Amino acid sequence: AQSVTQLDSQVPVFEEAPVELRCNYSSSVSVYLFWYVQYPNQGLQLLLKYLSGSTLVKGINGFEAEFNKSQTSFHLRKPSVHISDTAEYFCAVSETVAGSSNTGKLIFGQGTTLQVKP
């Protein structure tokens, strides 16, 4: 069975500092990987996704993530954060098995709250 672990529930960081939000997954098959962001009182929106190809994926708002198959990780990074990046971030995984009844389903991690301080 698939699972996703976000290793930090809260990450406090000062404005303009770099940040890394960690995500590890387990799966017996190949996966697609996603990062979503949830701003206060809003639904989730997609930051970036890894489907295949280059292991470094760039997303919106200056975020990027690196897929590491050997370590089964998909950590999210930003070189310089802003106050407006304060939000909850979710890592998610989807199976790639064609024809599976799980097609389109996502398994989410527990979430990481990024708190950017001035």
Place this chain on the structure above:
Amino acid sequence: DVKVTQSSRYLVKRTGEKVFLECVQDMDHENMFWYRQDPGLGLRLIYFSYDVKMKEKGDIPEGYSVSREKKERFSLILESASTNQTSMYLCASSTFMGAAEQYFGPGTRLTVT
């Protein structure tokens, strides 16, 4: 822009009431999902639907049912609300592809007293 709307942002119901949460998407998506979001637990899938009148149980279906009579609308039903169903409920939709992005509604914060 893809739009997923949910009927209420905030809802307060009493224990034992029947509760309907409505979700509508305007992008002709095949897949629709209902999640429950609780602090420290992330999003957990309650039910999903990959076509009209088709539904499958997610990870936590107990106490819930769903209805999908039209492609754009997916309803979550709490047959007899209980206090442990107090939570944030999120609806999402996507095309019928494994790599497809899910688009989320703004959520309904349900309080059962």
